[in-house]
Amino acid sequence: MEARPDASLLATTQAGLEPFDLYRPETVEDAVKAMAAGRPPVCFYAGGTDIFAAFREGLRPGSLIWLDRLPGRGEIAVEHGRLTLGAGVTHMQAVAHPALDAVPGLADAWRRIATVRIRRHATLGGNLMARRPRYELSILLSALSARATLATASGRRDVPVESLWDLPRDEPALLLSVSVPLDGAPRLDYARDLRPTMTQALCLRDPGHDLPACRAVVATEYLQPFVADLAEGARLGLPDGFGDAIADPHWLARVSATQFTRQMERLAAR
Numbered sequence: 278m279e280a281r282p283d284a285s286l287l288a289t290t291q292a293g294l295e296p297f298d299l300y301r302p303e304t305v306e307d308a309v310k311a312m313a314a315g316r317p318p319v320c321f322y323a324g325g326t327d328i329f330a331a332f333r334e335g336l337r338p339g340s341l342i343w344l345d346r347l348p349g350r351g352e353i354a355v356e357h358g359r360l361t362l363g364a365g366v367t368h369m370q371a372v373a374h375p376a377l378d379a380v381p382g383l384a385d386a387w388r389r390i391a392t393v394r395i396r397r398h399a400t401l402g403g404n405l406m407a408r409r410p411r412y413e414l415s416i417l418l419s420a421l422s423a424r425a426t427l428a429t430a431s432g433r434r435d436v437p438v439e440s441l442w443d444l445p446r447d448e449p450a451l452l453l454s455v456s457v458p459l460d461g462a463p464r465l466d467y468a469r470d471l472r473p474t475m476t477q478a479l480c481l482r483d484p485g486h487d488l489p490a491c492r493a494v495v496a497t498e499y500l501q502p503f504v505a506d507l508a509e510g511a512r513l514g515l516p517d518g519f520g521d522a523i524a525d526p527h528w529l530a531r532v533s534a535t536q537f538t539r540q541m542e543r544l545a546a547r
């Protein structure tokens with residue numbers, strides 16, 4: 278809501294946006310220049326399904342960088358032992374692509390995200406970079422030990438997907454792609470039956486490489502996902518007090534342990 282000079286309240290909508298600068302870069306280099314030169318706050322427009330909600334919540338961009346013209350945004354490929362997904366891949370494009378078969382369980386989990394109307398436009402990049410705990414690709418891709426490639430004013434860098442939560446919100450970073458390492462033949466199970474109260478992803482890999490053989494990610498509607506790497510035979514435990522106003526920590530600990538047992542059974546039966 279916005280407070281008006283006459284002391285009344287007005288619902289915040291995109292109709293109240295002040296004029297902002299619009300950039301439509303055709304190369305990543307030009308996008309980075311726009312990030313450096315643009316009036317803050319600098320925002321990106323990918324599919325537009327989240328940013329309008331952000332406008333209604335009060336986001337007022339100084340600059341908007343339109344990502345549609347950047348090359349390679351929709352690429353999906355398996356090469357050099359990794360499944361790589363461009364940040365502009367939509368939910369619908371991802372699950373229809375045969376490359377996702379490289380990670381059994383990923384397409385099944387991704388297919389359950391959002392509605393048909395949203396899935397046509399909503400992108401991987403927007404889902405991760407909106408950084409809302411209730412969005413699910415952070416949970417799935419963190420479980421898969423995925424890495425994110427970012428372009429920033431100080432150059433390109435690769436970071437674990439779970440560390441995207443820690444990026445400073447006032448320094449624009451353009452997500453270019455995400456890649457999932459395929460060492461150890463990762464397979465994924467996603468427990469979504471209690472969403473939005475809690476969800477849990479579990480990834481198992483064959484041993485013999487540097488990646489965790491068993492990684493679980495637990496999330497609630499309001500909490501940043503918790504990532505746990507487990508030794509063989511270990512049980513999944515949550516940090517003390519991990520819970521929110523809806524998901525009580527004791528309940529969450531019990532449910533998470535039960536989900537974990539079921540997920541191990543499901544993955545063993547595949």
Ligand SMILES: Cc1cc2nc3c(=O)[nH]c(=O)nc-3n(C[C@H](O)[C@H](O)[C@H](O)COP(=O)(O)OP(=O)(O)OC[C@H]3O[C@@H](n4cnc5c(N)ncnc54)[C@H](O)[C@@H]3O)c2cc1C
Nearest residue numbers: 321323324325326327328391399400402403404406413452
């Ligand atoms: C009705 C509805 C139902 C939904 N249901 C689900 C659900 O069940 N599960 C789920 O996980 N999600 C759900 N979502 C969320 C949806 O998946 C996200 O809105 C979507 O993925 C955002 O992508 P976008 O391309 O539309 O992002 P945009 O709206 O274009 O951008 C969102 C944010 O991400 C930033 N951004 C976008 N791309 C990049 C980039 N490449 N680099 C840096 N920053 C970037 C923008 O600056 C902006 O802050 C739902 C959304 C709606 C509206």
